[in-house]
Amino acid sequence: MKYNLRKCHLKKFFRSKLALALPVTFLILFVSTLGIVAFTYFFSVERINAQGTTLKVSTAKQNMLSLDDAVVSTMWQPGSQTTYDFSDSGGQLKIEPTSNLLTLSITSPEIQDPIFNASIGKVVYVLPYSGSSETGLYLKGDARVITKQTGSSLSQLGIKNGLEHPEIQLRYRPSVTYALGGVEDGRAVNNIRIYISNLNSSNSFSLFGKLPLQAICGSTELTTKDYQVSTGVDSFVISAVLDGVSGTVSVPISSTPQGAEIHLEIVICHVSIERWIH
Numbered sequence: 001m002k003y004n005l006r007k008c009h010l011k012k013f014f015r016s017k018l019a020l021a022l023p024v025t026f027l028i029l030f031v032s033t034l035g036i037v038a039f040t041y042f043f044s045v046e047r048i049n050a051q052g053t054t055l056k057v058s059t060a061k062q063n064m065l066s067l068d069d070a071v072v073s074t075m076w077q078p079g080s081q082t083t084y085d086f087s088d089s090g091g092q093l094k095i096e097p098t099s100n101l102l103t104l105s106i107t108s109p110e111i112q113d114p115i116f117n118a119s120i121g122k123v124v125y126v127l128p129y130s131g132s133s134e135t136g137l138y139l140k141g142d143a144r145v146i147t148k149q150t151g152s153s154l155s156q157l158g159i160k161n162g163l164e165h166p167e168i169q170l171r172y173r174p175s176v177t178y179a180l181g182g183v184e185d186g187r188a189v190n191n192i193r194i195y196i197s198n199l200n201s202s203n204s205f206s207l208f209g210k211l212p213l214q215a216i217c218g219s220t221e222l223t224t225k226d227y228q229v230s231t232g233v234d235s236f237v238i239s240a241v242l243d244g245v246s247g248t249v250s251v252p253i254s255s256t257p258q259g260a261e262i263h264l265e266i267v268i269c270h271v272s273i274e275r276w277i278h
Contacts, residue, residue, distance in 0.1 A: 060089035060125050061139055064168045067123065067213065067273075068140060068155050074217040075154075075197060075269050081216040083276050088210045090128040091165075095273055097121040097202040100171050100243045104146075104194065106264070107237045108253075110229050115266060121199030122171035122243075123273065126162055134159050135166055141173070145247040146240035149175040154197055172197035176238055178251045186258035187228065192236065192251055193265045201272040214276035220269050227262040231255045236262060 104116035181189035
């Protein structure tokens with residue numbers, strides 16, 4: 001009798017533990033499943049947001065490339081104009097005509113002369129936050145602030161660090177060409193031309209959203225200077241500082257026993273970027 005009672009109590013004990021274990025097991029499974037669902041949802045939302053930001057950055061790049069094409073299509077053609085609808089990429093477009101200071105000077109063993117000092121403007125698009133902003137990437141052109149015009153792009157379009165967010169910056173760097181021009185008064189003539197694209201006639205503004213824009217070539221301006229050097233001068237260095245970054249271009253000089261004549265031309269193309277009213 002006592003044995004049967006003890007056996008009965010043991011059965012009740014094990015049944016009570018089993019009855020407690022089942023709800024606990026279900027609770028653990030429920031919490032685990034809820035955690036997995038929450039993690040999956042959070043990961044999916046983050047991935048969708050990241051893809052959305054990547055798409056906006058990609059659209060902003062294309063916008064700036066297309067705007068550059070519109071500006072370049074009007075250069076060196078006074079009176080020409082073109083329009084472009086800059087789509088909304090979630091960032092801020094800034095036209096900064098008074099920024100981007102350019103200084104130019106020429107140097108040879110016999111000459112040192114500053115020839116240009118003015119702000120030539122730039123266009124900035126402040127990107128929305130991006131974990132992968134590709135800072136340092138050039139969409140067009142490269143890091144050189146002055147080039148020889150042998151297939152090099154006047155445009156310098158790159159992604160740089162801004163005050164708060166990465167920025168796509170569009171500006172135009174000077175370009176140099178040179179050619180021999182025969183002999184004059186016994187001296188070899190060297191023709192050097194520097195092209196400068198100037199945006200400082202644009203109206204300054206900073207706006208979000210979709211923006212219809214217009215690029216207008218207002219005028220071109222020509223300035224000339226002449227120098228004479230002795231026969232020992234075989235090169236001519238043009239130094240540039242653009243927005244604080246320095247660079248140089250070396251131009252070979254041909255001469256006769258009487259020396260060389262250097263004919264320098266500075267050609268400035270004034271292009272403005274304005275808001276366009278349909």
